[in-house]
Amino acid sequence: MRTGEAPVTRIDDRSVDERIPITLLTGFLGAGKTTLVNRLLSAPDAGKIAVIVNEFGEIGIDGDLIARANEDMLELTNGCICCAAQGDLMDGLNRLFLRKTTGIADPSPLARLFYTDMKLDLTFRLDAVLTVVDLKHVIGQIARSPEAEKQIAIADKLIFNKRDLVDDAEFADAVAAVERLNPFSVKEVTTHGALPIDRLLDLDLFEPKRRDDMVGAWIGADQPASASGEAGDHAHDDHVHTPGVGAVCLQSREPLEWNALLRFFLDLAQEKGENLFRVKGMVHFQNVEKPVIFQGVQATFSPPTYAESWPRGEVETRIVVIGRDLDAAEMQARFAACIARRETVLDRGLGAI
Incomplete structure (x- = not known):
């Protein structure tokens, strides 16, 4: 999954809005995206989920979860599916649902697409942009990489991962460095990506329209x-x-x-x-x-x-x-x-x- 994004789509819980919600998961190499995705896919209450990645080899789906596979699709034992975008994120959405578009490590092009592509907007809604942060290495990543800065800056929710690898002083320094870039986003702290599904999916944080209780968190007013x-x-x-x-x-x-x-x-x-x-x-x-x-x-x-x-x-x-x-x-x-x-x-x- 490199430093790219993995949209995680929950396709059986639509609430009032009938469009399919998409969660865009991003973060720098080694932040813990793969661990988080595998936890999500193996959760017994996950429902039906479609995961789109650049290539299967980069995400490392747990072999025990795979029921059937071909060159561009995995069918998992819990009914979820995983599609290889092969360098083109929206091509993954094409093969699953639409047949068109683009995707790179910078999450902003996909986010803009939901405003400009009418067919996409009628079928899908972007639920949230989640960025996984490696607490042990994020300060150096921010210093060296504009890409890491932007992934953090555009996030609706920041997931501070690998808490077990840093002491309290390192943790405080890492959080301060991240909050300088995006002080108003929703934040979680975890180890090994251990977060319940309801704190990852159906958050309504990208542009809150369904859940008024999320508006204050979205704008930092809470x-x-x-x-x-x-x-x-x-x-x-x-x-x-x-x-x-x-x-x-x-x-x-x-x-x-x-x-x-x-x-x-x-x-x-x-x-x-x-x-x-x-x-x-x-x-x-x-x-x-x-x-x-x-x-x-x-x-x-x-x-x-x-x-x-x-x-x-x-x-x-x-x-x-x-x-x-x-x-x-x-x-x-x-x-x-x-x-x-x-x-x-x-x-x-x-x-x-």
Whole structure:
């Protein structure tokens, strides 16, 4: 599985949304993706799962799980299937369901595809991007590899693996290095990829539309104030003062003007290009009561949708921008210009001038 991704698709649990959920599993070489996938496939309550990998030899499916095999498909004893994408991730989806597309170690092209390919979007939904982190080696990987940085930065959920191989000081250093890149994602700590299925699949974390209870986690609103640097409107985040990949959190308790915010992000996407990795937020727009889910991957943004309620009942815009070499002060100033002007109200009790 190299440093590439393995989409894990649960195909028998569709909830209200009838589309097939896809979990994109990524992480650097040796992080523990293979161990996690084998645990998932051998779980008695896994249901029917399709796993798409670059080549079978790179994932090492446990031989005891294999019932039948041919050159591009494994049928497992528990009813799951595994398809070899042979260097082309979406070709794996083709042979399973559609017959088209592309995939590489960078998860963002696949994520963008769910916004731009109508046939794909009608059949599948991207449930979450999970990145497995090797606690023992992640600091060095981040220092040497932009690919490792981006895999961490774009994740909806970070799985800190190999906890048994690091002491408390090493663990704290590794977590700090990762949180500098993506401080607002959901996080798990594990050894040997030992996580229950309900913390890996059907999370609704990429673009929460089915589970309102996940919206706060998705945007980082469920984290303590100290974790995100919150200090009122337009709060600055200490994570963004380090050059390179980082996150900026834009906040306001005042409603925003739609056209101004749209122009802000169009300009940002044009200026940053591929250095803009991820945008996700809940926005309080002028004259709109419900929170609006607003998000994009690089220059591709999904159509805005509504959430039913605000996390913790607090009406507040909270937008997380993750990318490379972001100018936090400039972004905060431009974001402040998106606040809607208060409408002038004539109080007849005060008379007329």
